[in-house]
Amino acid sequence: MPTLKDVAEKAGVTVTTVSRVINNRGYLSEETKHKVRMAMDELHYRPNELARSLSKQISSTIGVITPHISHPYFAQLISRLENAATKRGFKILLCNSKEDHSLEAEYIDLCKSNRVAGIIFCGMILASEQYTQKGFPFVAIECNSPLCVSTILCDNYAGGRLAAEHLIRCGCKNLIHFSGIIDQEMPGDSRAQAFTDICQKSNVTFNNIWTGDSTYYTMDYHEFITHTLLKYPLTDGIFASSDLIAAQVIQVCAEIERKIPKDIQLIGFDDVALSTLTTPQITTIHQPIKEMAEMAVESIIKSSGLETVPNKIVLPVSLIKRQSTKN
Amino acid sequence: MPTLKDVAEKAGVTVTTVSRVINNRGYLSEETKHKVRMAMDELHYRPNELARSLSKQISSTIGVITPHISHPYFAQLISRLENAATKRGFKILLCNSKEDHSLEAEYIDLCKSNRVAGIIFCGMILASEQYTQKGFPFVAIECNSPLCVSTILCDNYAGGRLAAEHLIRCGCKNLIHFSGIIDQEMPGDSRAQAFTDICQKSNVTFNNIWTGDSTYYTMDYHEFITHTLLKYPLTDGIFASSDLIAAQVIQVCAEIERKIPKDIQLIGFDDVALSTLTTPQITTIHQPIKEMAEMAVESIIKSSGLETVPNKIVLPVSLIKRQSTKN
DNA sequence: AATAAAATGTTAATCGATTGACCTAAATAT
DNA sequence: ATATTTAGGTCAATCGATTAACATTTTATT
Missing domain, CATH: 3.40.50.2300 (Response regulator)
Structure with a gap:
C-alpha cells in the first residue's frame, strides 16, 4: 500500500507538505494542494489511521x-x-x-x-x-x-406520567406496570415512580410488577406476564416499560383471550420499530x-x-x- | 498511560523480554514471565494496539x-x-x-x-x-x-422448498410469495425459484410478488401487502421471504379481517426474535x-x-x- | 570437560504519519 | 526600500511496540 512518502515523491514535494495538505496546516498554494491531491488519487492513497492515531x-x-x-x-x-x-x-x-x-x-x-x-x-x-x-x-x-x-x-418520569395519565384517560381502573430489572438502580426506574404517583393521585387500583433479573438477558417475559395477568384478572390497563415487554403482553393476552384494546389497554416504552410490527400496533412513549x-x-x-x-x-x-x- | 518501557523498568528487564512475554516468543523462564506479569498488573498496563498493529x-x-x-x-x-x-x-x-x-x-x-x-x-x-x-x-x-x-x-432453495411444501401439506391452494428486492441478483432469489418449482409440481395456484426496491430501506411493506391481498382475495397461504415482511402480513390480515392461520397460513424466513414476538408467532425457516x-x-x-x-x-x-x- | 540448549541483554531499525524548529525564496505591503 | 507574509523545503524526533542480529551468561546433557 502506498505511503505518505510515495505520495510525496509522485507529487514532487516532501512528506511535510503532503502532511500539511492532509491536515490543513501551514501555508499552501492552491497549486500545490492540487498536485498533492492528484497524486493521492492516482495512487489510491489512504492515510494509515493506525500510524496517524499513534502519532x-x-x-x-x-x-x-x-x-x-x-x-x-x-x-x-x-x-x-x-x-x-x-x-x-x-x-x-x-x-x-x-x-x-x-x-x-x-x-x-x-x-x-x-x-x-x-x-x-x-x-x-x-x-x-x-x-x-x-x-x-x-x-x-x-x-x-x-x-x-x-x-x-x-425524561423517564414524564414518560411514566404520560403513560399512566393516558391509560386513566382511556377509562382504565385496574392498572399494572411491568418493568424489567437488573441489579442496579436505573434512571428508567422513575417510570415506575411516575406511574405510582399518578395512580395514587387518581385513586386507581394499580400494581408495580418487577421481573426477576434473569429475564432480562433471554428477553423472554411470557411466563412472568401470564402469571401476573392470571393473578390480577381485573386488569384493564398495562404500562410496559419497554416495547419488547409490550409485544409479549399482546401475545399473552391473545392466549388468555383478552382483547386489546377492548378488554385491556396497553402502552409500551421506547417507540422502536417493533412497536409498529405487532398486531395491534403498540401505543408507546417515544424516546428520542x-x-x-x-x-x-x-x-x-x-x-x-x-x-x-x-x-x-x-x-x-x-x-x-x-x-x-x-x- | 504506561508503556512497554515502564513495564520493563518495573520488572527489571528489557523491553525485548517484556515483548517476548507478551508475544510468547523465544526462551523465557517461568520466573521472568511471572515478574513481568506482576509488573503489568501493577501498572495496569495494556499494550497499545495501534502501535502493535502498525508494527x-x-x-x-x-x-x-x-x-x-x-x-x-x-x-x-x-x-x-x-x-x-x-x-x-x-x-x-x-x-x-x-x-x-x-x-x-x-x-x-x-x-x-x-x-x-x-x-x-x-x-x-x-x-x-x-x-x-x-x-x-x-x-x-x-x-x-x-x-x-x-x-x-x-440453503435458500431448500428453505423455499420447505416453506412451499409445508403450506401445501397444510392444505393451502392459493399461494403467494412475497419478497423484498434490491437492484442486484441475490442468493435469496432462489427461495422464490424453489417456491415456484414446488407449486408447479403440485398443481397449486401461486404468485410471486416482488416489492419495489424503495420498500427495502423504509422496511415498510404495508401498502404493498394490502394491495396484493385485495388483488388476490382467494389467497390462503403466504410465504414471506423475511420475518419482517411476515410480521406486516399479520397486521394487514388483521385489518382486512382474515384470520391466521384459519383463513390464511403464513411462513416467514430467518427465524429472528421478531418471529416469536408477533401474535400469532410466525412459522418460519430457520437460518443458521x-x-x-x-x-x-x-x-x-x-x-x-x-x-x-x-x-x-x-x-x-x-x-x-x-x-x-x-x- | 566439552558441548549444546536455555535465558536473557544490547542495539537499533522498522511500521507510517505528525510536527516542531529552522531555513530559504518569492510575493506583498508599508 | 524595508518589513512582513506566504509558500514551501530540510531534518529529525516522536508515538509504542516488534523483531532481527548478535552477545553473554547460566544450566543441562553427553
Missing part, C-alpha cells in the same frame, strides 16, 4: 458498550450512534457486555488498548473507579454512573433515541477535546398513539 | 459492512459476528452502508485506512474491482460477489445465523493468514413450526 496520541474511535445488540432498543441505539459518529468522522468499536460485569471490564480494557476517544455506556455500567482516570471520557445513556462526564437520559445518540457522541468528542460538557442531559419524551389503546 | 502490519479488526443495523435480521447477524470475532481475539468495525453504493465505497476506504484484517459484507455488495487487490480479503454473507474469497450462504457468522469470521482470519478457504459455504436451513400455520 497524534488519539484515535477517532468511540467505544460503545451495550448489554445487547439484537435487542430492538439497543439495535436502534447502536444504529443511531454509528450514524452520529460517522457524521463527525468517528467510528464505533462495538462491544457486547451481555450484562456481564467482568466482560464489561475486559471491554473497557480493550477500548483502552485501542486508545479510544471515549466510551459510551448504554443501559448498564458498573465500571469501578479503577477505570476512570484513563485519559478518556465516559458517557452514559440511560444509566447512572458518577464516573461519567455526561449522562444522557430521556436519535437525539440521545447524537448528544452522546457530541459529549465524547467535546470532552476528549477538554471542553466542558453538561453532566446531565434530559431529553423530552412524547406519547405516540397507536392501536393498543382506545384513544 | 505487525496487520490489525485485529474486521470490517463489517451491512445495509442496516436495526433491521432484526442484520441486528442478529451483527450480534453473532461481534461474538464470533471476540472469541477469536478480533473486533468489529461496524459500517452501515444504508444500501448506498457510494457510502459502501467510502466505508471500504475507511476499512482500508484502518488496515482491517478483512471485510465481511452482509446482504449487499457492489464493490468494484478497484477495491479488491488491497491486501485484505472480502467475505460475503448472503450476497453474490466474485470479488470475495468466500461466500457464506444458507450464528454458524454463518462464525464461518465468516473464520474465513477472514484464515484467509488473511494466507490459508486457502472454501469459496462457497452453504449451511442447512430448517422449518420452525409456530402458530401462523395450522401444523
